[in-house]
Structures are given as structure tokens and as C-alpha cells.
Amino acid sequence: MKTPHDIVLGFWDGHDSGAALMVEGRLLCAVNEERFTRRKQEIAFPRHAIAACLRHGKITPEQVQLLAGCTTDPAKTISRLWPAGKERYYRLRRRLADPSPLDPWSRRLKYHLTEWPGNGLTARLSTFALKRELQRLGLNAPLSLFDHHLCHAATAAYGLGLDESLVITLDGVGDGRSGSFHHFRQGELRHLSSLAARDSLGIFFEQITTLLHMRELEDEGKVMALADYAPAMAFRDNPLRELFAVEGLNLRARHHASGLYRHLERIFWRHAPEPFAAMAQQALEAWVIPLVTQAVASTGLRHLALAGGVFANVRLNGRIRQVPGVESCTIFPHMGDGGLAVGAACLGRRPQGPLMRDAQLGPEPDPQEVTRAVRSSGLPHRAVEDPASEAARLLTEGRIVGWFQGRMEYGPRALGGRSVLARPDLPEIRDILNLRLKRRAWYQPFCPSMLDSEAERLLSDYSGLPNRFMTALYRFRPEFRAALSGVSGRDGSCRPQMVADDAPGPYAALLRALRRSTGFGVVLNTSFNPHGAPIVNTPEEALNAFRAMGLDHLVIGGWVVDSSL
Ligand SMILES: [Fe+2]
Structure with missing residues (x-):
């Protein structure tokens, strides 16, 4: 096999750290560290995310030709040289640590320090600290560090x-x-x-x-x-x-x-x-x-x-x-700092074509791994020919279904890879999901996934340009607001993921089946994660979350797992 050229590994080692693998101008894999360490919006160096990207691309550390990171300002540089400091901030920010009387002073210091731009010295010190981390992973390729906002800009410019x-x-x-x-x-x-x-x-x-x-x-x-x-x-x-x-x-x-x-x-x-x-x-x-x-x-x-x-x-x-x-x-679907690894990779190697046609850029377990996890879970399970039709049948009966199919999504939203699904036209499900299963605040609305043709029919301000990533607010036409109250805000607004009617894969098939059985090609779609934890990554995590959240069913690969309650 021909050795691939232009292999660039992007990484971000700050808030919501992560990695991205670009091979010959194609984004092959992108994932954040939180999915491996199970600490939401992880700040640690993204060693697991880097390993997952290389594993997915079947690339060895020696084959990587360029390492692309970002941000060299003094605050970031200090956190690279003294990582314990950022751990204290992380625990405080997530309200895991008790406040201290010194917090107002540290906040003031943080605001002043983070305003300073990088310079030659901070760039050299950042390079030194990062090379030390990268070399531990066997990564010895040249390292380029790009400007923070240029990386954000690159994700937006090349992204879609x-x-x-x-x-x-x-x-x-x-x-x-x-x-x-x-x-x-x-x-x-x-x-x-x-x-x-x-x-x-x-x-x-x-x-x-x-x-x-x-x-x-x-x-x-x-x-x-x-x-x-x-x-x-x-x-x-x-x-x-x-x-x-x-x-x-x-x-x-x-x-x-x-x-x-x-x-x-x-x-x-x-x-x-x-x-x-x-x-x-x-x-x-x-x-x-x-x-x-x-x-x-x-x-x-x-x-x-x-x-x-x-x-x-x-x-x-x-x-x-x-x-x-x-x-x-x-x-850009991963608009926050969690998307910076992709931005750095784009600046390291100009992408060919859109970076993201869908969000499925993360790892995917092989079918044997799924089967092993299901069989050893001790939960009632059965094999199914057509997971989409089976899930649609359960949803139509008013059940809440965990959905684990294909590659994990990149970014903060579950978009049909690692989701919890329910009918959008049963308002009581919203409260069950918010208060009991996901333990979210009662006022947080849920989002719908819908077919493009349904966006045309149901939304009053749809322009004909589909939004695939739940990144903007739209409005339901007044005549549909009561029926779809499970996925609309008080003012009839919603944040939809639009799915092409003829898209391949089980998620579009599920929406088509729901349109036949319920009259709406729409499903309530929320991320598959227990309260306060990142979205599930592996089959074992999905099964544990299924149990912990008390969902009715889990459709995982070619299996349906039922609640033992
Ligand atoms: Fe940023």
C-alpha cells in the first residue's frame, strides 16, 4: 500500500482538549479528550485523543509529518509549564472544589494575565513544553503553533x-x-x-x-x-x-x-x-x-x-x-475551543473540500466488540435485522430509546450516533427526560432531528439551506407548535438537526419510519450521557449509561437491549 503523504496531526491542549487527523487534505478523525478520561471538557494534554486518531487512520507516530497546535499567550504557556494550576481552576469552574477566600484575587489575576498576547519567549517556552509531551507519545515531527483566532477562523472557513x-x-x-x-x-x-x-x-x-x-x-x-x-x-x-x-x-x-x-x-x-x-x-x-x-x-x-x-x-x-x-x-459545529485541533490541522495542511459533511468523525467499535459488550452485560437482549425499524416501533409506542450506531460524533451535540431518542409529540416525556433521566433543569428545551422535507413543512423560517448540526434557532409554524411541544421552546422555537431525506444509514431510515408511523419525520434527540458526564464513547459506557439513566431500550449496532426492570 502507498504510504500516505501530508499527514498532519492537529491538537489542542487547553479547555476541551482534543486531536484531529488530516491526511492528504481530508479530515479522517477528530475527537476530544473528555470522551476517554470521562471528565467533561477535559483540560489535560490530549494523549488519548491523539492515540485514537492515529489508531483510526492506521498511522504510526513516525509517519506523522507535521504536528499543529495553537495559542502561545503567556497564560497558556504558564499552564503548559505548570499544569497543576489549571487543574485547580478546572475543579473550581466545574464547582467540584470549594471556593477559597483568594478566589476574587485569582479571578482578577486570570483576567489580566489572559489578555496578554504571545511573544517570541512564550512561543519558545510553549514549544519546549509541548515537544516534551509529544515526544512521550513517540511524536517527533516538526511542530507549528498557530494563532488562537486564526484556528477558530480556519474551522469556520474550511468547515462546511x-x-x-x-x-x-x-x-x-x-x-x-x-x-x-x-x-x-x-x-x-x-x-x-x-x-x-x-x-x-x-x-x-x-x-x-x-x-x-x-x-x-x-x-x-x-x-x-x-x-x-x-x-x-x-x-x-x-x-x-x-x-x-x-x-x-x-x-x-x-x-x-x-x-x-x-x-x-x-x-x-x-x-x-x-x-x-x-x-x-x-x-x-x-x-x-x-x-x-x-x-x-x-x-x-x-x-x-x-x-x-x-x-x-x-x-x-x-x-x-x-x-x-x-x-x-x-x-462550525464544534465552535468553541474544543474545535481548535481541527483549525490547527487545517492551517498545517489546506483541506480539500468541506471538512465536515456530517459529525461522525470519532471512533467506532467493531461489531464483535459490540456483541461482546451486549452479551456480557447481563441485560435482556435480542438481535434485530433492521435496528432503525425496531427503534421506530419502540418510539411510536412511547418508549425512551438509547441509540448507539456507527462512529461517535465530533462536537458538543449528539447527532444520531450516540443519542437518547423519544417521540416529540408527547409533552410528558420532556419532564421525564429532564428531571428523572438526565437530571437537567426543567426549563431546558430538547432538540429535534427532522428530515429536510419536514423542515420545509414544519418551520416558518426555513430558508431551504439545511442545518445539519443544530447550530441555530428556527421556529415551528403556529399550527404545529402544540403537537411538537416536546421539542419546542415557549415561543415555538427549536434547534433542529436536519437530515437529508435520502441520506444513507440507519438514522435517516429511523426518521422515515417514524414519519410513516406517527405522521412526523421528527424525533426528540438528546445526547447520550448520564448527568454531568461526557457523551458515551464505547459500548460498555453505553450499556452502563443505559442502566444508570433508566432508559426503556437501547438499540446498539444490530442488538436491542431491554430494561430488566
Ligand atoms: Fe477560543
Whole structure:
């Protein structure tokens, strides 16, 4: 067999660390470390993710020709030289450690330190620390370290295969910046302008999340969901409205991040959680929409490609789709720092064609491994010819079904590889799933997967461009809202995954079967993970989660496992 050329291994060793394997311009595998260490949004060096990528590509460490990482700012460099420091922050952020009286001081230090961009010295020290880790894995290829926002921009630009786009990144902070604008054309990214680390909308929303006693960098979606339960408020009455000012393609924060936190604390003191969340959501949209409008007007570019943690906010993304002049808006499915390994790999070797046609870029167990796990589980099980039809039958009967098929998804969403499924038209299932099985807050809505033809029929604002990755908000037509209340927000909104009607594979077949039996080619789809844990990776983890969550059935490969209760 011919030895493959241009083998690039991308990696990210910070928050939600991970790896990506690019061979001859094709993204073969991408996965995050959390799926192996079972610690959500892992921060440790991604040694398991790297091993999984190499295993999937049948590549030895010696065959890798380029190692591509990112970020050389002082904060990241210090964490590479002194990893114990970031472990304390990780435990505190996830609310696993008790707070200490020194926390306000460490927070202040963090905000100041993370604002500094990298320099020649930090780049050399980062290279030294990373080479030491990589060499332990037998990886001795040359190492290139790319800019943090350039990596985010690369994921957006190359991710879904647009020829030309306006690329916008917005996040907390990385390499001294909190956002960037690029013009992407013929495979090249041309820098237009940047937002300073000091003026960070990501940090703003992260602070709101912390103040609401949620986990920063993880629960921002909960803040957005909670905002739905506040009374409407005019922006002129929003106490947060003057915290940032938009000036053309620039954003100016009135306070430094540590001052901003104290200011937000004072505002929160006077308000209940729901209106406070709503103020933050409204303000975020009120600042980002003019920025995007200005960028579209000044460049004349009508196709947007977005990445960075701020674009995890699907309500914001739904508004951006409707900015005048915008013809299409794509968001890289793994928009946060967890996607940076792919960005680094793209900068190491320009991709050929779209990076992601679907999210199935992770490991896949072989059928014997699945059979062994099922047989040794001690749970009642039976072999089935057609897993999709069998799952559709169980769902139609109102059962809650674990679904484990093919390769694991890359990114934060379960998209038909490792999902928990239920009928979308039985509202009581939403509460059972939220409170009993997944132990989520009651106000968090579930998302639907639906056939493209159903998106056309059921959604009032579907433009004909399918959203395959649940990255933006849409609205159900009023006549379907009551029937599909299990997967819609209070205002009839939903965050759908759209699946091509004629797509191969069992997930599209399942949706087609459901359309025949229930009248809707739609299923409630939530990630397959017990509360607080990452999405399951192996068959054993799926079986353990099935048992722990108390699901009715598990359709795994060619097997159906039944609850023993
Ligand atoms: Fe970032």
C-alpha cells in the first residue's frame, strides 16, 4: 500500500482538549479528550485523543509529518509549564472544589494575565513544553503553533466548504484577542480586523453564567434557556445596555473584565435570575447584530462563516441569519475551543473540500466488540435485522430509546450516533427526560432531528439551506407548535438537526419510519450521557449509561437491549 503523504496531526491542549487527523487534505478523525478520561471538557494534554486518531487512520507516530497546535499567550504557556494550576481552576469552574477566600484575587489575576498576547519567549517556552509531551507519545515531527483566532477562523472557513465567506470569530480570549474578521477566498484567509481581549463578549457571558451559579464555559446554553422565562423588556430599560459600545467593526467595553464582574454582581443583586439572564441575552444580541451588519455592509460579503464560543448561542445565530444582506450563515459545529485541533490541522495542511459533511468523525467499535459488550452485560437482549425499524416501533409506542450506531460524533451535540431518542409529540416525556433521566433543569428545551422535507413543512423560517448540526434557532409554524411541544421552546422555537431525506444509514431510515408511523419525520434527540458526564464513547459506557439513566431500550449496532426492570 502507498504510504500516505501530508499527514498532519492537529491538537489542542487547553479547555476541551482534543486531536484531529488530516491526511492528504481530508479530515479522517477528530475527537476530544473528555470522551476517554470521562471528565467533561477535559483540560489535560490530549494523549488519548491523539492515540485514537492515529489508531483510526492506521498511522504510526513516525509517519506523522507535521504536528499543529495553537495559542502561545503567556497564560497558556504558564499552564503548559505548570499544569497543576489549571487543574485547580478546572475543579473550581466545574464547582467540584470549594471556593477559597483568594478566589476574587485569582479571578482578577486570570483576567489580566489572559489578555496578554504571545511573544517570541512564550512561543519558545510553549514549544519546549509541548515537544516534551509529544515526544512521550513517540511524536517527533516538526511542530507549528498557530494563532488562537486564526484556528477558530480556519474551522469556520474550511468547515462546511464555502468558496468565499466573511469569517467572524468571537470567544472569551486567546492570544490577546476576543474576536476577528477575515475574508476567506480561494483557500486563503485575509485578516480584516480584530477585537481586543479587553472587549470580550465571551467573558461577559461567562461572568453572567458564574453569577447565576452555573458552570462557566459549560452552562451558557442554560442561561439562554432561562432567559425565555422573563417578562419582555425594552432594550432602553436594560441595565446592561451601556456595558459595551459598538463602533463600526469595533467593540468597546466600559469596564475591564474584573471591574465588569463587580458591576454585574451589583446589578444581579437587584434582580431575579430569569430577568438577569434575559438582560444578558438581549444585550449580547444587541451588540453582536450591529457588528455583523456593519461587517456585511462594509465587505459586501453575503455568506457568513462563524466560530468561537460565543456562537454556541443558537438564539443569537438565529438572529444573525436574518441580518439584511446575509444569504447564508454557517457555524462550525464544534465552535468553541474544543474545535481548535481541527483549525490547527487545517492551517498545517489546506483541506480539500468541506471538512465536515456530517459529525461522525470519532471512533467506532467493531461489531464483535459490540456483541461482546451486549452479551456480557447481563441485560435482556435480542438481535434485530433492521435496528432503525425496531427503534421506530419502540418510539411510536412511547418508549425512551438509547441509540448507539456507527462512529461517535465530533462536537458538543449528539447527532444520531450516540443519542437518547423519544417521540416529540408527547409533552410528558420532556419532564421525564429532564428531571428523572438526565437530571437537567426543567426549563431546558430538547432538540429535534427532522428530515429536510419536514423542515420545509414544519418551520416558518426555513430558508431551504439545511442545518445539519443544530447550530441555530428556527421556529415551528403556529399550527404545529402544540403537537411538537416536546421539542419546542415557549415561543415555538427549536434547534433542529436536519437530515437529508435520502441520506444513507440507519438514522435517516429511523426518521422515515417514524414519519410513516406517527405522521412526523421528527424525533426528540438528546445526547447520550448520564448527568454531568461526557457523551458515551464505547459500548460498555453505553450499556452502563443505559442502566444508570433508566432508559426503556437501547438499540446498539444490530442488538436491542431491554430494561430488566
Ligand atoms: Fe477560543
